Amino acid sequence: MKKILVTGGCGYIGSHTIVDLIQNGYDVVSVDNNSRSGTRLIDLCNFDDTHAIFAENEDIIGVIHFAAYKAVGESVVKPMMYYENNMVSLINLLRCVEEFKTPYFVFSSSCTVYGSPDTIPVTEENPEKPAESPYGATKQMGERMIRDVTRIAPVRSALLRYFNPAGAHPTNLIGEFPIDKPQNLTPVITQTAIGKMQHMQVFGDDYPTRDGTCIRDFIHICDLAHAHTLALKFLMEKSLGLECDVFNLGTGDGITVLEAIQAFEKVTGQKLNYSIGPRRPGDIMAIYANRDKAKEELGWTPKFNLEDIMKTAWQWEQKLKSDEQFYAGRNIQLN
Ligand code: WQD
Numbered sequence: 001m002k003k004i005l006v007t008g009g010c011g012y013i014g015s016h017t018i019v020d021l022i023q024n025g026y027d028v029v030s031v032d033n034n035s036r037s038g039t040r041l042i043d044l045c046n047f048d049d050t051h052a053i054f055a056e057n058e059d060i061i062g063v064i065h066f067a068a069y070k071a072v073g074e075s076v077v078k079p080m081m082y083y084e085n086n087m088v089s090l091i092n093l094l095r096c097v098e099e100f101k102t103p104y105f106v107f108s109s110s111c112t113v114y115g116s117p118d119t120i121p122v123t124e125e126n127p128e129k130p131a132e133s134p135y136g137a138t139k140q141m142g143e144r145m146i147r148d149v150t151r152i153a154p155v156r157s158a159l160l161r162y163f164n165p166a167g168a169h170p171t172n173l174i175g176e177f178p179i180d181k182p183q184n185l186t187p188v189i190t191q192t193a194i195g196k197m198q199h200m201q202v203f204g205d206d207y208p209t210r211d212g213t214c215i216r217d218f219i220h221i222c223d224l225a226h227a228h229t230l231a232l233k234f235l236m237e238k239s240l241g242l243e244c245d246v247f248n249l250g251t252g253d254g255i256t257v258l259e260a261i262q263a264f265e266k267v268t269g270q271k272l273n274y275s276i277g278p279r280r281p282g283d284i285m286a287i288y289a290n291r292d293k294a295k296e297e298l299g300w301t302p303k304f305n306l307e308d309i310m311k312t313a314w315q316w317e318q319k320l321k322s323d324e325q326f327y328a329g330r331n332i333q334l335n
Contacts, residue, residue, distance in 0.1 A: 001027040003059050004232065005102075007044055007093065008066030010034055012176045013108065013165055016225035017064060019174065024229045029057050032067065044089035054096045062104035062235070064228055065093055068138065071183035072112065075135035076282040086138035094145060098153045104235045105157040106228055107146055111217070111250065111287050112136030113161060120215075120254065121290040124161070124246045133282035143246075150243040157243065158231040163217035163250030163289050165224050167309035168316035175316030176221075185260060186218070186309065190317035193270040201277030202257050207285045213257035217250035217288035220304030220312070224249055230298040238297065250289025251302050264310040 004021055008014040009030025018028050031042040031053055044050050044067055054060060068086040069075065075082040097105055113136060114122050115129030131137040143159050150157045166186040168175030181197070182188050192200040205212035227249050234245070255263075261272055294300040304312075 001025060002061050003027040003029060003057060005029045005031065005053065005057065005060045005063045006066065007031050007063070007089070008068065008108075010041075011066055013162075013221065013224060014064075014066040015174050016169060016221045017066070017228045019169065020222070020225040020229045021232075026229075026232075029053065029060065044092055045085060047092045047095070050089075050092040051096055051099075054100045054102070058100065060100070060102055062106065062232055063093065063097060063102055064106040064108075064232070065090065066108045068108065070110075070135060072133045072135050072282045073183050073280050075133045075138075079134035082134045082138055086135075087141060090142050090145060094149045097155055098149055101154050103155060104232060105146065105150070105155050106231050106235070107142060107157060107159050109143055109159045109161045109246075110136065110139045111161050111163045111248070111289065113140045113143060114287060116284040117287055120286055121250075121252055121288050122248065123290040124248055124293055132284050135282075147244045155243070156235045157245075158235055159244065159246045160227060160231060161246065161248050161289075162224060163219050163248070163287070165221050166218045166313060167220040167222070167304065168312040169222060170312055172312075172315050172319050175313070175319075177320070185216075185257060186313050187317075189261060189264050189272060189310075190313050192272055192274065193264070193268065193314065194317050194321055196321075198273065200272070200274045202261070202274055203277055203283060204279035205258070205276045206279070209256055209286055211256050211258045214283055215254040215256050215286035215288060216260075217253060218255055218260065218306055218309055219250050219302060220309050223251075223300075223302040223304055227294065227298060227300045230300050234298050245297070247294040247298060247300075248289040248291050249294060249300075250291055251305075252289050252291045253306070254286060254288035255306060260306065260310075263306045264314070267307045267310045268314045270314070
């Protein structure tokens, strides 16, 4: 079987992608420092640890690199934590990919590389603009590093620009598991609804949008995961004549924050306790994808809609609560 190294394999997107890879016949080596999900295993910021993975698995034909911190708001207040973690881990990986001549590299990039776009929906040809957050800057620098390495090494790469990943696996066996207070909208919504958080804020309703709140493109985690399997297949079988291809992974539907809250309330029958607060530093007003290229080149079409996202996210939050109650009854503390 084709062996793929997945970094950040215990994370939200990594875990769902591993399920999809295995369902599509791949063998997977998963590494994670679990700094955001449990006990430490492999630290990609340590070159020797990273090198050992490749030395012990010389049959790795591809890498899907998820391992990075990813909260826009947090990166504004902790820039060096983001620059060190996100860049040093990528540098170590690329040094190994170059040394071991790993043929394929898929990078977890982000729509934040577009900054605050002049035109929406954004296509892959939209110019990069100054990143609005250190998180976005790490993705811009990461893309540049990968382009430069794939230009001189026998590696083909795909840069996957995610929009807003959300929701949980329909089996309810895996989902998003924020270690601390969640930063992203969907887990904030579900934790507020279940009572883990007493209240949530909508960060600003004075943007020049249809209801004053920011616009985002929410993509179901399973659709996003499957796009990685398709990207590997594309790198192995097709070529647009480039060493490095870029793909937007979004639905193409721009949804406001209030519309996302209304969709949650409609699907779950839960009334959400929220109020309007000040804008969050680092936020951009609106962004959503033109996904034509991923459709044409990867054969990728999202199957889940916003209501599926909210339904699966809510089911997962309810499961987490019943697990916590189950283990509390046995005096076992989950993270
Ligand atoms: C979405 C909207 C907030 C929380 C994400 C990922 C990032 C990247 C891009 C993949 C914003 C508003 C949020 C809250 C709110 N994706 N909000 N109250 O900032 O778009 O970035 O997508 O790489 O990794 O983090 O996502 O969910 O934090 O915010 O009003 O309590 O929801 O202001 O408008 P963001 P987010």
